[in-house]
Amino acid sequence: MRKILTLLRTYWRTLSRPAVHLSLGTLTVGGFLAGIVFWGGFNTALEATNTETFCIGCHEMRDNVYAELQTTVHFTNPSGVRATCPDCHVPHDWTDKIARKMQASKEVWGTIFGTIDTRDEFLEERLRLAKHEWYRLKTNDSLECRNCHSEESMDFTRQSRRAADAHQSLLVPGEKTCIDCHKGIAHELPDMSGVEGWQ
């Protein structure tokens, strides 16, 4: 204990005293350059882990959720615009994004220790995992949906009457948010008994 304390004290002494051998110029310019390298590296790593190729690098994602996505309208559709994993599952705002990234470190733990190794293990966890995402989208008013599907830009006259009625009476007054009705649009649903609005 004492050894550690003396070590810390030595470090503190070095850090708190002005540099003897290095010029102020070296320190400022060097610090600036190092800052660019570190911040750039951090951002690059952040971007790299925010791609679909990274997400489906793990078999849990590739064989389960990604395989299911491929049959849905968010993967193939007439206009050819598609959503990738981070479009819906990673918030765009910096603080929210970092918060989600920190939560997602649990997924790295999971893949290293094989929490979900088989389809059956995934199906057992599916309701819990789905509930996390429903909760997240419910509390942020379906922000990730709205990044593409803007309520202001919806032309109700071009929607089917059924859709237009529902959107005008529930979405516009703010009574419901996207995820309340549109569950299971990109992945299969877990056992929905007990979930609000389902039988």
Next chain:
Amino acid sequence: MLRILAAAALILAGLTSVALTQETRPPEVAGLRGTAPLADNSDSPRMPRVEDGAMRRVRNYPEQPPTIPHHIDGYQVDRNANQCLSCHARARTGESGAPMVSITHFMDREGQFLATVSPRRYFCNQCHVPQVDARPPVENDFVDIDSLINPTGRQ
């Protein structure tokens, strides 16, 4: 003997040539699969549009399961979830405005009414289907029972 054989050979040759010319002649009647040769695939027809947001269709006979007047792409109906029931279930109709599942669907095979949709009526698509604007490949001369009972159109 030789002469008979030669005659038989000639007749056989004639017959096969007739058969060959018949075979190579282009088919005059195209079946449902089109005019493509048997070994080839015919061109697939365009996928027709699903009728969406249309009014309810009149049933052609009283027992007909009503058609679905909207598209149901990607609707999940399995042991986990029934997306049809998320609007058409009794408790959901208030919010959705959708017609309720008929009370006959609550009956089990012994005729007992259950509190909810009977498991044997759970898979909606077994009877109810959406409609597409396809041209029927075969003409349909179905006659409505009303016009049979009342051919002159009197009410």
